[in-house]
Amino acid sequence: MQGVWVCNGGVSVRGVWPGHEEQVGALARELGFRHVSLSSAVAGMVRAVPRGYTACADAYLTPCIHRYLESFRAGFAHQLRARGHDTARHVLACFGGAGGQHACAIARALGMSRVFIHKYSGILSAYGLALADVVHEAQAPCALRYEPAAFPWLDGRIAALERECRDALRAQGFTGEQIRTEAFLHLRYEGTDCALMCSAKGHPPTPRSCRAGDFHAAFTSRYLVEFGFTIPDRAMVVDDVRVRGTGSSGISCETPLAPSGKPARVETVTRCYFEEGYLETPVFLLEELACDHTVPGPAIIIDKNSPGERGGGGMGGAGGFGVGWEPPPEGLPRPPAEQMGRILQRTAISTNIKERLGFSCALFGPDGGLVSNAPHIPVHLGAMQETVQFQIRNLGADLREGDVILSNHPCAGGSHLPDLTVITPVFWPGVPKPVFFVASRGHHADIGGITPGSMPPHSKALREEGAVFVSFKLVKDGVFQEEGGSALGWRDAGSAVFDFSGSGPEVYGNCNAPRAITLSALIYCLRCMVGQDIPLNQGCLAPVRVVIPKGSILDPSPEAAVVGGNVLTSQRVVDVIFRAFGVCAASQCQGFWG
Incomplete structure (x- = not known):
């Protein structure tokens, strides 16, 4: 509920009596209205009809403006932060x-x-139209590596494009002194498709660079700002060469303001x-304000x-x-997990990650509990906590700074094998154990199963569904290792017990769901039923006890096939929980996995 307006027609000799409106407003806030507009506060006049109009307009427009500001902030800030700007x-x-x-x-x-x-x-x-610069750009394709052998060709192409820009601007009436040019190279790491248009401004030429500047240093610096890492041993490829020519009018109408030495004069005071x-x-x-006011x-x-x-x-x-x-400061930064997701999407090569968005990112505390997540795939978010906590128990003191762990085994908190989870422990100087963990889980197109896509419909054992990783160190000491359907009980007393003891046994097929998937479905249902935008973290399950029998379809043995349980059985778990609470019909309980 967004907004409500309250207008009381009663007046007194001295004007509007606000007491009744304040009581109704307090009641409206208790009922959940986020914005309550009282006519006595918005328009303190005796006439009830204009007062009501004003309060009604305020109750309607204020939530709309707040939503606009929030959507503007979210889109604008995310785009900037995704490019490394604060x-x-x-x-x-x-x-x-x-x-x-x-x-x-x-x-x-x-x-x-x-x-x-x-x-x-x-x-x-x-x-601005009268003073604006005139810009002309010229561009040429290129498919060369950025290396000394290509520098003569790049220098010649940049010089030719500069001449083209200068000729075009001279034709518009600009003199040579009014024209300046700037060269750009559209660079990317070989084997990736995320190219950045880089200027060498601030990076003067060196013996191992083009005459226009050190584009290698410019690209490395910008890539580090936007993505947080670089690939030092990877070659760079030039996709395009661009030159921007700018013709400046040279007109300046700015006159600095002089200090007055006196306080600013108040013209009038109004309500x-x-x-x-x-x-x-x-x-x-404004015309009376000076630079020292x-x-x-x-x-x-x-x-x-x-x-x-x-x-x-x-x-x-x-x-x-x-x-x-x-203005006074307000608000908190957006969850870093959202920024993790944007960086992962931009740097990924896989279509599953880049376009289908089949991934999730989250942050976890030192005990592996979920702290912050982005609104990605629900079936991933609740399950990744189990994966992180398994690695803490399994690796223990072997978790070191510079390590990155890869895991997908169902007994290690995995969902199904194509969902690979990458976990990085983060250390603080002087602290021997990780202070928190970051993790991302993404669905891969193929993991080596008996059918293309590693989603075999008739698998009977886990080995038939693809490669299995329990605690594989993808990065070790900072070096990338290149070789290397049920009964449910519940109670409402501030806590809950979800008892799946009546669940069927593990099946000879692939509809078994790992325990992590069951917990993920459970936390998804709880969040749906709360009705408020609460953070999804470990605290959500603190008052909840879950009983899942070992060897059941919801907690199968390590060798059981699970590829179908991630997408089918998880839906049935959601249906059962919603039916137990009586919140919706089973036919409406779809969409959890995606």
């Missing part, structure tokens, strides 16, 4: 007539601490409605070219060429 280190540029009314809210949502409002923000588009309600808000004229928020700063700029909270002031605003 929005908190940037400044939000605000322009347009209504930009100042929302700038502080957007800055808070993005974790930014400063907003810059240009002095021509209301006419910035028209102003303005913010999230906290109506506040006495000072009004300032600081304005405490909330305040309204009026400019001739825009209706108004205002911010709730924080501090504002006039800079050399505009107004800067520092």
Whole structure:
């Protein structure tokens, strides 16, 4: 439930009596309404009809604006962070007539601490058209390795593209002094398909680079920022060569503001409605603000070219060429597991990972308990905790810094063999044991089963379904090892017992579901029934006791085939749990695996 408005028609000699509305508002909040708009707070006037209109509009629009801000923040921030940028280190540029009314809210949502409002923000588009640079780009394909043998060809191609850009800009009236060029190479590691368009700006040429600059250093630096790692021994391939030519007008209309030595003059004070309600808000004229003025928020700063700029909270002031605003900080960073997923998707070669998104990422505590996850595949997320905890028990002191473990065996918390789990222990200086773990699980196209795709419909033993890894160190000491249907009981008393003792025995087929899959289905159902957006971690199962008999279809022997249990039996477990709670019909209980 998003919003509700409350309007009481009763008035007194002194105006609206808010007591009844406040009582109704408190009741609405108890019922779960996230935004309650009281007419006495939104529009403190005697007339009931206009007051009701205003409260109704506020109750409807405020949740819409909040949803817009959240979706904007999520998409914008994720794209930046996926490329290695932190929005908190940037400044939000605000322009347009209504930009100042929302700038502080957007800055808070993005974790930014400063907003810059240009002095021509209301006419910035028209102003920018007159002063904008003219850009001409020329590009040519290439399929060479970035190595000394290819440098003469690259230098010649860059020079030819530079001449093309200069000729095109001269034809538009720019002189040679107004034109500058910048070369780019579209580089990627050989064997990957994630190419980055790199400029050598800031990386001067060396004896082992092109004349345009050290593109090897530029690519390595940017790749490390975006993905967190590099592949030192892998060759680089140049997909394209690009040159950008820029013709600059050379016109500058900026005049720095001089300090005034006096406090900022308040033009007037008006009552303005913010999230906290109506506040006495000072009004300032932008033309009277100097570079040494600081304005405490909330305040309204009026400019001739825009209706108004205002911010709730924080501090504002006039800079050399505009107004800067520092809103108070708000919010927490997005879960790192989401960033893990984006990096995995971008660096992957497999279609299963890159396009089908058949993977999941999560963080785990020092005991292997789930701490944070991204909204990936449900059947993975609940099961990976079992995998991490198995490795802790199985490897113990053999878990060292620089190790990465690969596992897919059902008895080690795996689902079915094509789902490979990669686990990395993270250490802190001076601490002998891992302080936390990161893990990702992805479905692979083939793992060596008796049929293509390693999903044999008639497998009778695990060995028929593909290669098996219990605790294989994929990376050791930092070096990549290249060679190397049931009865269910429950009770409602703040805790629960899920008793699968009536489950059938392990079957001579592949519909057996590992214990980890059963737990994953259970936590998925609990999260669905809670009805709130709670974090999926180990604490969700703290008050829950699960009874699964050994040797049953839900906890088979290590040699049992399990490829069908991951996608079929898991659905039946979900059906049984939902039916026990009476929350929906079994025909509606689909979609857990994907």
